[in-house]
Amino acid sequence: MYLKYPTDLPSATATIQELSTPSTAPTVEKIVPLHPGEFLIKLKEDADPDVWRHVKWDEDIHGKSSADKGIYTGLEEVLKYLEKEGYIGSYDDDVLDQMKQHPDTKSLGDCLYTWNETVLEKNELGETIAKDVPLFGTERVDQKKGDRKERGKGRKKEKIKKQKEKETQEGQGKEQEDQKQEKDQDDQIEKEKDEKKDKQEKEEEEEGKEEEEEETEGQEQEEEEEEQEQEEEEQKKKEEEKEEEDRRAALEKEQKEEEQIDREHMDDAEKKARERHRIEEEEWIEWYHWLAVLPLFTCVVS
Secondary structure, eight states: GGGGGGOOOOTTTOOGSSSSSOTTSSOOOEEOOOOOOOEEEOOTTTGGGGOOOHHHHHHHHHSOOGGGGGGTTTTEEEEEEEEEEEHHHEEEEEHHHHHHHOTTTEEEEEEEEEEOOOOEEEOTTEEEEEEEESSSSOOGGGGGGGGHHHHHHHHHHHHHHHHHHHHHHHHHHHHHHHHHHHHHHOOOOOHHHHHHHHHHHHHHHHHHHHHHHHHHHHHHHHHHHHHHHHHHHHHHHHHHHHHHHHHHHHHHHHHHEEEEEEEHHHHHHHHHHHHHHHHHHHHHHHHHHHHHHHHHHHHHOO
């Protein structure tokens, strides 16, 4: 992922002398060249944090085949130089080019500093000897295999092996890609089926809701019509009752008027009868008077 960002770097033949040396560095005694084909990869101080997980890389790098190492195929030791990490090892040309373009790479060198740091070691005869040791070692993993020629043969075989493994991986990758595409197609078909099923269920649900709403609206409309009919019947009944009351009131009024007229007629007749009776009484009284005084009048005449 880092190879997308080329940077300006020194050539592969640049030396570590081009690197800045901190003021706290020990006094340099000499410059020791690396083995032919080896390079010191110096990293930037602000390199990606994952780059510094060298312990994990160091554990994994020797436990995997070279085909699994990718850009770190040539890594042989994880080093520490003046408190700053880097790599030292031999790399294939294509890997070396990738290292040069890596954004975390500061520079490449083919030699390193050493200074007076002596350790005691035992040789093959069991003798204790003093040995100057640089800050970091340059022992290579493939040194034990023999001379440079043997190493070259081993590298060629390793390269052929890597090529075969790469082809095998590509074949497996293509098969995996085909399987992935087939799985993706099956997943897409299942997804389309699920979407179609969900859509159908949603449509059926919406249709059911519409039917339910229509049925509810129909029931509400029927109830409204029934209520309206009841209100109309009640209104009609009230109007009929009012008409009946008005008719009764008119009839009662008419009866009262007739009774009043009859009463008035009766009063007139009664008055007339009383008047006749009074007149008759007066006439009778007058007759009685004449009858009473008639003998007296007869006596006087006689």
